[in-house]
Amino acid sequence: MHLRQNFSQTLLGNGQLFHSAGSLLMGLVFLVLLLTTSAIPAIAQQDVDEEEARRVYEELDRRLGSVVYETATLNMRIVDNRGRVRERNLDLWSFSEGEERRSLVRFNAPADVRGTGLLTINDGTNEIQRLFLPSLNRIQSISGAQRGDRFMGSDFTFEDLGNQDPDAFEFSTLTHDREANRMTVRGDRTTPASYAWAEFEIDTERYILLKATYFDENGNAIRELTADNITEVREDIWRANQLTMRDLRAERYTVLEWTSRTIDEPINRNVFTERYLQRN
Numbered sequence: 001m002h003l004r005q006n007f008s009q010t011l012l013g014n015g016q017l018f019h020s021a022g023s024l025l026m027g028l029v030f031l032v033l034l035l036t037t038s039a040i041p042a043i044a045q046q047d048v049d050e051e052e053a054r055r056v057y058e059e060l061d062r063r064l065g066s067v068v069y070e071t072a073t074l075n076m077r078i079v080d081n082r083g084r085v086r087e088r089n090l091d092l093w094s095f096s097e098g099e100e101r102r103s104l105v106r107f108n109a110p111a112d113v114r115g116t117g118l119l120t121i122n123d124g125t126n127e128i129q130r131l132f133l134p135s136l137n138r139i140q141s142i143s144g145a146q147r148g149d150r151f152m153g154s155d156f157t158f159e160d161l162g163n164q165d166p167d168a169f170e171f172s173t174l175t176h177d178r179e180a181n182r183m184t185v186r187g188d189r190t191t192p193a194s195y196a197w198a199e200f201e202i203d204t205e206r207y208i209l210l211k212a213t214y215f216d217e218n219g220n221a222i223r224e225l226t227a228d229n230i231t232e233v234r235e236d237i238w239r240a241n242q243l244t245m246r247d248l249r250a251e252r253y254t255v256l257e258w259t260s261r262t263i264d265e266p267i268n269r270n271v272f273t274e275r276y277l278q279r280n
Helices: 002-064
Strands: 069-079 085-097 100-109 117-122 127-133 138-141 169-177 182-189 197-203 208-215 221-234 237-247 252-263
Touching (some): 208 237
Antiparallel strands (some): 169 182, 237 252
């Protein structure tokens, strides 16, 4: 009798054990399914955010390149960390068609930089930059290692004056205020640059860059660009008439201000040659 009772108790105890193990197993299965199904929408949303960020930046780039010809005169003001100011004046010619983009910057004043020019040519695959220095009467090629250097002592770099190719970034959306038509996009560099990544604040109604903050590989903000005095130069094409680049580490800044701008007037292609670059 005792043996039979003990055996029954053992069976009962094992049954409870089996029931508990089964409940635990079902709980684990449910948790795994929950985590898996929760992760799928998150991954899908991440893909959507990346696609949207890229689409917005590419539209920004498309509208920037939609003006085939542009001629402008600008004032440059360089302010150091002690408040000392250097003033410069320059002319700008630019051409954009398809993947081809060309630009020429030439300084008019002051006398010590008059005639200095920068020619940038991008065929959609490669970009070259040539700097003409009248004092040396020679053309200097800007190498990849020099693209992060200051352009003529300003807080803009040679890199800033080149093409900001969307394919040079991996994008993600940081914020998107649809009511205010504002999106902040993070662009991680996939090609060598003077910064590791940048945050671009974009007006998604006019598709113009309002602000860009550049970060080093440690996540430190190193430079900041802001755009002001934005006007419509053609239907749905907007341009900033003032750009300010701040060097956050050196505590100095440079302002570029457009004093005149002409668009859609053809420019002789000879302007975008080394021969014209050397012309005073």
